[in-house]
Amino acid sequence: MRLSLGHTGGLLATLYVACVAPVSASASGEAPVPEAEVPALSASAAQGLATITYLTASSVYIDVGSGDGLAPGDIVEVMRDGIAVASLRAEHLSTRKTSCTALSASVELQVGDQVRFVANLAATPADEAAAGSETGTSAASTSTGRTTSWLRSKGIRGRIGARYLAVIDRSGADGQDFSQPALDLRIDGKSINEHPFDLSVDVRTRRTYRAPSDGAATEEGSSRVYRAAASWHPHDSLFDLTVGRQFSPELPTISVFDGATASLRWTYLGLGVLSGTQPDAIDYGYSTQIREHGAFLQFTSSRPPVSRWYLTTGIIGSYDNGKINREYLHAQTSFSLRRLSLYVSQDLDFHRGWKQEAEGTAQSWTDTHASMRVRVTDGSNVHGGYDNRRNIRLYRDFESPETEFDDAYREGYWAGVSQRFRRALRLGFDARRSTGGFSGDADSYTATFNAQWRVHASLRGTYFQNQLASGWLRSGALGVQLGSSLSVEFGGGARDDSSNPNGNTLSWLNLALDYSLGRHWYLSMSTERSDDGVQANDQYYATTTYRF
Secondary structure, three states, X not given: OOOOOXXXXXXXXXXXXXXXXXXXXXXXXXXXXXXXXXXXXXXHHXXXXXXXXXXXXXXXXXXXXXXXXXXXXXXEEEEEOOEEEEEEEEEEEOOOOEEEEEEEEOOOOOOOOEEEOOOOOOOOHHHHHHHHHHHOOOHHHHHHOOOOOHHHHOOEEXXXXXXXXXXXXXXXXXXXXXXXXXXEEEEEEOXXXXXXXXXXXXXXXXXXXXXXXXXXXXXXXXXXEEEEEEEEOOOOOOEEEEEEEEOOOOOXXXXXXXXXXXXXXXXXXXXXXXXXXXXXXXXXXXXXXXXXXXEEEEEEOOOOXXXXXXXXXXXXXXXXXXXXXXXXXXXXXXXXXXXXXXXXXXXEEEOOOHHHHHHOOOEEEEEEEEEEEEEOXXXXXXXXXXXXXXXXXXXOOOOOHHHHHHHHOOOEEEEEEEEEEOOOEEEEEEEEEEOOOOOOOEEEEEEEEEEEOOEEEEEEEEEEEEOOOEEEEEEEEEEEEEOOOEEEEEEEEEXXXXXXXXXXXXEEEEEEEEEEEOOXXXXXXXXXXXXXXXXXXXXXXXXXXXXX
């Protein structure tokens, strides 16, 4: 669990943050993981598939680890309906668990989501023995000795979480103290009680208290529904109907909408239509201001979730109070070969009426995103890509100096290499040319180092330069895995920017603890101190979650 202060304003961001007005959210997609011939591993990894077991604000936990052939720095995919909807990077591993960092996501991740990965090596007998020693049982008994709860036996799983965030201002210069308790509930039901019905619910509520140094304290409450949908898929039928607040894996540019989706799916072909309205951009309440309609056609190499490639195309129309808002064609494709993986997403906007007068053309190419990864050897990769998407809706509970920097210089093109040594060490280098966004044109160069034993370490150094400023961003972390349930990490960093008239450097230090109690209870705590010479803050964060 890592929460970074950076700037207090970042902490007040909602779970969905729009870089530009969120008319439509663009798909995020790192290059999918190449799908190789997977050797015989543990039962959960026999087909290179895993499951998200737990989520924190900054980490995604999956139920495979080094004993299943995963290594630090590996990239894995989150799959929904055969579509790669997110990319994760493996950071901290035990024998049968991995903590990942989300690199990109076009949807909100959930406990129970399926993850596809490529194993590097088969599990050894020593790995199997270690898996048993972590739990005090043999490896065989860990796979067969678990009991299933009543809810899970009915196809229902989810989690209930309680969180508390506090920010204390230490500068004394017109700052404010900030605290925010929150509760959340997620429920996912698949073929509930063996009936052809699915359910997806995500509800969150929070209370915010602010105490400015120069004014009266204020408080406000917020409750939001991010997902509330039910699906009907008759047995032995190609038909599927979903109604409620949902997202479209096939047309992720639409993001969340209130409405209905009807689809037909064969082994190699899927087609569907959808219609609905966008939630209010401020409070996420029901709104009829913006109406959206779409249709899609998808081709896959085989039945999900093991498709080696897919191609999706669709047409979407968005209308603001009956007037044209946006009409466009969306296409995305993914290829996952043994040595090469490729992801491409492209929109083609059509302009008529007032939009054609404003744009001066009948159509234009928009929101291009492409990324490619070439696996040179089992331990080395070459990757690159291009991104000019203007509207991206990000899923974050917080912002850190690193995420703020990466968001500011997101648009543009990049290339990089990475090399893994003996499965425990990883070196990487990336060069990026930023050509848009709110920070203008810039060049940046990033070097990373990761080491993974019982003690894990990571280092990052980024040099950046644009027309107005140049400087360095440096960060690092050192952590230790204490058994299979407890991990502790200490980290920090600094960013110095020549455009700062005072010559100040933003610096931060953090301490984090993650603890899992059995299969159901999780606890995360962190504290962080930041200072840039003008603003100085302390942050405290704690969350406990019960997973059922």
